[in-house]
Amino acid sequence: EDKVVQSPLSLVVHEGDTVTLNCSYEVTNFRSLLWYKQEKKAPTFLFMLTSSGIEKKSGRLSSILDKKELFSILNITATQTGDSAVYLCATYAGNMLTFGGGTRLMVKP
């Protein structure tokens, strides 16, 4: 059975801190890994990673995939209170997107 595991489950930091969120996976027919941010409702798309070792960056957020060790990390630098959310990692294997349990991030002022 395909498995996507995120850690930590939750994290509390202060504004300005840097955080690293982890996602490990065991899936057959792996195709890509996606990161989403979910605040109150819809998950919003952050990154899609298909190649190992190539960092994707968007403002203060960056992510990288390691297909040999089967994990990805999402980094957020200089965190702000608006970064508070659940961050979901998901893998495409075959035609299905399998989500991890999410990391709940709270950024305190």
Add this chain to the structure above:
Amino acid sequence: DTEVTQTPKHLVMGMTNKKSLKCEQHMGHRAMYWYKQKAKKPPELMFVYSYEKLSINESVPSRFSPECPNSSLLNLHLHALQPEDSALYLCASSQFQQETQYFGPGTRLLVL
């Protein structure tokens, strides 16, 4: 435009009611999805439509009935639901299957 819209935003229904959830996208995407999300859990896939044909049904009970009238619309018909079906129902779409999925804001459903 990466917008997926869903109506209604909230829905309260009794166990004998029949209701429908609607999802719409105008991005020309050919794959559309229904997910169910319970509190503090990740989304769980229910159905996948590809080119307006049902391609994946994740063993969802028959009281949930999807319909794809055209390439922009996806409905989820609800009948004889149970209280445990209360959840956030998310619709998503992607250019094709295996591409990035964009989510709608969801319908929060409460079954009494």
